[in-house]
Amino acid sequence: MCEGDSRLQRHYEAQLVFKGTSSTIQNELLDCMYEVYREEIAKQVDNTSFVAVQADETTDVSCKSQMVIVLRYIMPDLTVTERFLEFVEVKDKTGVGLSNSIKAVLEPLKLKEKLIAQTYDGAAVMSGNVRGVQTVMKETYPNAQFVHCYAHQLNLTLQQLCSARMSILKVFFADLTAFFHFFSPVLQNVLQLLQRQHRDAYHGHRL
Template identity: 35%
Template sequence: MDKFVVRKKRKHEDSVDEAVGQHNEEKESLVTESTDSEAIIEHIEPVQSVDAENSNASSVPKAFRNWEKQHPWLKLNTTWVDEGFLDWKHGLRGIEKHEVSTLHINCAEALANVKTANIVPSISSAKSKQMMNDRVALLKIFSTLKTLVRQGHKWLHHQSQNEILELMASTVLSKIMDEIRAVEYFLLSLDETSDVSRSEQVSICLRIVSDDLSAKKYFIGSFSTKNTSAETLFDLVKKILMRYDLPISKLRGQCYDGASNVSGKIFGLQSQIRQEEPQALFVHCNAHNPNLVVQDSVEKILFARKFIRTLKNLINFVRDSTKHIAQFKDLQIEAEKENDSSLPSLAAYCPTRWVVRIKSLKTVKENYAPLMQFFYDRSIDREVDSSISAKASGFFNYMGSFEYSLLPVEVEVLLVIVKMMT
C-alpha cells in the first residue's frame, strides 16, 4: 500500500513538472515573438492555473487566491515558473521571505521601469539610424541657410529663417561672452543710427585684449530705442551688461563719437558711466575724427563737393530702378566679353562714413565704359520720362568732361590715405 502511494505521488509530481515545462516553453515563445515588453507580461498566464488544472485540488491550497491578491507579483515570479513550490504548509512564510530578497527587489524595479519608460527608441537600430540621418539633414539645412543669407538670398519661410538664425546667433554670442568673461577688463563702443524705417537703433561693440596682447572687437547687436538721450543709452548699457553677466567694474574704456549725448562731460553717457565706474575712461573715436576732417575739407572745395554729390546721385540713379539695373547688367556683360575681364557691381553709396565711399568710387571707375553707354542710351530713349532723359544726359556730359577725368583719381588717393589712418 505504501509503495502504491509513493508511486502515485511520484506520478503526480511528474505530471506537474511536465505541465510546468510546457508552460515555460509557451512563455519563451511569447517572449521571442513579442517586441513590446508590456505585451509579454500581458500574455503570460498565471502558474497557479497550470497547477490547478494538472494537479489534485490538495496540491495548491485554497488560500493561494488570497495570497495572489495580497502579492500580485506571484503571477510573474520565476520561483513558481522554473522551480515550482511544494511546501504549501509554509507557503505564506516562503512568499514573505522571497519578497524581501535581492532578486525580487531587482526584478520589481526592472518591471516598474519597463512599464514607465519607453525603451523602443534606444533598442531600435532603425530608429537610431533615422535620428542620425535627421541630424545630418538639419546640419545641411543650417549650412545652406547660412550661405544663402550671406549672399542675400531668401529660402524657407521667413519665420523658419529667423528661428534658425537666432539659434546660430545665440550659439556664437555665447562663445563670445565666455571669451570676454575670461579676460580681466573690456572696453565699450557704442554708436546710434536709424534703420530703413527711420527707427532709432544703437549698435554696441565690446573690445578686449587677449593674453597674447592681440586686440579683438566683437559686435554684440543692434538694439531699438525710443530716443538717444543719455539716460536712455545709460539704461540700455546697464541692461546689456546685466543680461550677459558682465560687471561694470571690469569696464576700463568708453569709445563714442563727438555727439553731446554720449561724449558730454556733465550730462553725457560717458559721464554717467564714470559715476558708476570712475576707471572707465572716455576716448573719442579715432576713426570718426578723420571722417569729420575729410567731410569739412571737401565741403570747402567747390568742385570736390560737386563731384561727391554727383557720384552719389549717379549710383542711386542706376540702383534705384530694377529696370535700370537689368539694362546696366546687359551692358556690363557686353563689356566683359570685349575686354575678357569681369566687372564689379556698383557698390551702394554710404551716406555717413566718407572712408567707406572709396569702394563706391572704385566700382564707378571700373565701370566707366558701360556707365557711359547706359547714360547715353537713356538720354536718347523716347519711351522714358523726360526727367529721366535729362538726368541721364547730365550724367553723360559730366562723366565725359575734363574735370571728371581728374577728380576720381585725386579723391581716391585721399580716401586711401584716410582709410589707412583709420
C-alpha cells in the same frame, strides 16, 4: 548657413520634407546661433582682464533708431579681439536713455571693474561732460575712460577740410545735413499719423 558647414548641407539635401526656408524657421535658427555666439563671448570676456565698449546710434530706412554695441578686449594669448554684441532699438535718445540701453546689454557680462574704455562719436549727447552717455556710464563703470572714435574724427576732419577749400562741397555737405534733419524720425511719425488720419477720413467719407 550650408555654405560654411558641409555636414549641415548634407543633412539639408537629404531631407525630403523639412527645408527650413520659411522666415519663421530661419529667424528661430538665427536666434539659436546668436545665443551660442553670446555664450562664447561671455566666456571670452570672463577670461580677460580689460574690456572696452563701442556704440553708435543711427536711423535705418524704416525710420527706426538703432544702436550697435561692440566689445573690444584682449584674449589670453594677447590677441586684440573685436566682437559685435547686439543691436538695440532706441526709444529714448537722451544721454540717460542711451546709457541705460548700453548698461542693460552689458549688465549680464559683469564688467564692473573690467570696463576700462568707452568709445562713441563726438555728439554732445554721447560725449557731453554733464549728462552725456560717457558721463552717465562712469556712474556705473568708473574705470571706463572716454575715447573719441577716430573714424568719426577723420570723417569730421575731411568734411571740414573739403568745406573750407571748395564752396560747392560746403553747399553739398550742408544739403546732406539738412536732409537728415528734415527726414528725422519725429517728422516721419508726424507724416505717418497725418497719412493715417487722411486715409481714415477718406474711407469714412466713402462709407
